Amino acid sequence: MVRNYIRKSTRCSSYNDESLKIAVESVTNGMPLKTAVKKYGVPARTLKRHQMAMTKFPGKIRLGHFHSIFTKDQELELVEIIKSMEKSLFGMTTTDVRKVAFEFAEKMKLSHPFKVDMKMAGIDWMYGFLKRHPTLSIRKPEAINLSRGSNAKNVAFGIIMVAKD
Missing domain, CATH: 1.10.10 (Arc Repressor Mutant, subunit A)
Incomplete structure (x- = not known):
């Protein structure tokens, strides 16, 4: 491994x-x-x-055989995307991060070894990514309390948009 x-x-x-x-x-x-x-x-x-x-x-x-899929700048951009999603109260699980990484690689038109049928990055990539970026804290999201949100209108709007999809 x-x-x-x-x-x-x-x-x-x-x-x-x-x-x-x-x-x-x-x-x-x-x-x-x-x-x-x-x-x-x-x-x-x-x-x-x-x-x-x-x-x-x-x-x-x-x-060696294994090399990074993303450059350092691309990985930092991916970290910023994940952090912004967490700030807007979208809890990110490891599966969500793996899906976002796959979509990011597809959007950037990079050749990658990710599984196309599952549309997500591998668990080994995830472990390496978290090791390279220890500032990220990926865990099971908690329920959102609207009264605790810093901007209740944006939070409510985000929940309505997610519910419509």
Whole structure:
């Protein structure tokens, strides 16, 4: 399972994205390969592969099979959507968040591994998303009391709109 994975290799532990990018630029600008290997700590074969653009993302380290579906900006936008729904007193369960994530990915026209027949993201994605954004608190919503709402008209209007659907 993805959520219980413990990394076993030490690949890419001697260098990072920045040093790889700088090393590729240096070799492209005329620095000898061996000098760049010693100076930046990037393996020669890796440097050559990235310089010749034989990888999908030259200059970036991407290990493993599983990668994030959304970019950081898109995930922050999704968090804002969820928070705004919670502020307008729509209680969000984990199933609701998974459905919103699926709809968001479809709207952004991203390729995703979510289940199309269920129209929701997977539970592993949900656990990872909550781990990356600990400010979110997803739980079973409580009943809404109109007298406690900060703006009773908007709350009542929202309930009427939901009841009509």
